[in-house]
């Protein structure tokens with residue numbers, strides 16, 4: 001069985017290795033796609049539709065903010081009108097920890113539920129996926145389910161109503177949860193975890209505070225960019241990524257400054273879904289590898305961590321992906337096709353920096369400590385080099401250099417410390433995990449397929 005063959009690689013609870021599993025799986029296996037309902041009122045339409053599916057009792061999984069804002073009402077009204085019973089579990093917290101998900105499993109079983117509707121951001125959607133996998137595979141703990149296709153039985157049906165426009169979890173194969181004992185994130189990967197139906201309802205996103213709008217929006221942008229410049233990109237993921245990049249550059253500033261703008265909210269929701277479709281097949285890169293370490297160490301919100309690192313990783317990757325960044329610049333309306341690739345690629349980098357600035361995203365990570373950098377870089381390189389199809393490899397020392405650039409100003413201003421022995425060694429020798437050399441600067445290659 002494939003899960004046995006791959007078991008050693010995937011038994012690990014480390015995010016990087018699990019993501020390697022996800023990457024390999026989604027590169028070669030067919031992935032189901034949910035039916036997607038889009039527009040104001042979509043959550044009510046989802047409720048009406050699934051009320052016709054004959055479920056006995058539905059578990060709605062959400063967080064207390066979403067619940068208190070009244071964002072469940074359209075859905076629950078539709079379920080009630082359709083004669084479908086439901087119960088609400090609204091205890092989810094960001095990066096839902098295992099004990100909380102175990103409470104959700106118990107709640108599901110105690111109430112005799114037979115399907116789940118996730119309403120919320122990535123944390124609620126991923127907690128729902130974990131609950132679904134666990135209740136269908138009662139012989140396995142959540143830790144045992146972490147990895148690739150660890151559950152024999154198909155998870156119970158999940159429907160998703162995202163209330164942030166970022167993770168794309170409504171269309172992805174992964175559930176990211178956290179293990180407080182090991183201070184690590186776990187990933188459960190299974191193509192059967194993709195929700196059956198999703199509702200992108202902009203009305204549920206109008207109250208999303210600007211900093212969360214910004215961070216989650218840049219998470220979606222990072223998914224699109226990393227999947228587009230990575231080595232597993234294919235024509236389908238390119239189309240999805242390009243659409244997402246175009247939509248985000250056109251709408252994220254508006255959604256940030258005018259949260260009630262339904263058109264901008266809807267387009268951001270679509271962009272996050274398209275970016276999810278792209279990266280669930282083409283995977284991510286160093287931005288995510290580093291951001292995951294910031295999340296693990298400092299609990300930095302995922303999107304914010306990505307946003308801070310994105311410009312620096314793009315600058316590093318530039319020599320290997322000039323043509324690809326040029327294509328992105330044109331799609332983002334930052335330049336014209338008639339301009340040279342070098343000019344366009346630089347315009348894209350500048351455009352990302354400006355977008356961050358306009359969204360109030362800092363260029364440094366306030367919590368970052370200089371002494372943590374070697375360990376953060378080592379873990380990020382391990383994660384990236386165990387499976388992300390990055391376009392230009394970096395050594396641990398190069399990774400440390402990038403992270404050093406996001407030190408808070410007061411820490412950066414102090415006299416530079418002598419590099420620790422390990423980092424100094426890495427500076428002269430590629431990290432063991434990365435035997436591949438950094439890509440040679442710019443090889444001639446045809447410009448990527450133009451978007452339609």
Ligand SMILES: NC(=O)c1ccc[n+]([C@@H]2O[C@H](COP(=O)([O-])OP(=O)(O)OC[C@H]3O[C@@H](n4cnc5c(N)ncnc54)[C@H](O)[C@@H]3O)[C@@H](O)[C@H]2O)c1
Pocket residue numbers: 063064065066069071093094095096120121122123124126163164166167168169172173174175176177204205206207208209212216219302303
């Ligand atoms: N499964 C995947 O493919 C995938 C991909 C990327 C990230 N993730 C995971 O998703 C999680 C992050 O998800 P997220 O960025 O959506 O954040 P989140 O779900 O943690 O929510 C962030 C905050 O926003 C609030 N919120 C959500 N919707 C709101 C609304 N409409 N109005 C007001 N407040 C609202 C929540 O209450 C919460 O406090 C992380 O654990 C990350 O690792 C999963």
Ligand SMILES: [Fe+2]
Pocket residue numbers: 167219220222223288302306
């Ligand atoms: Fe992400």
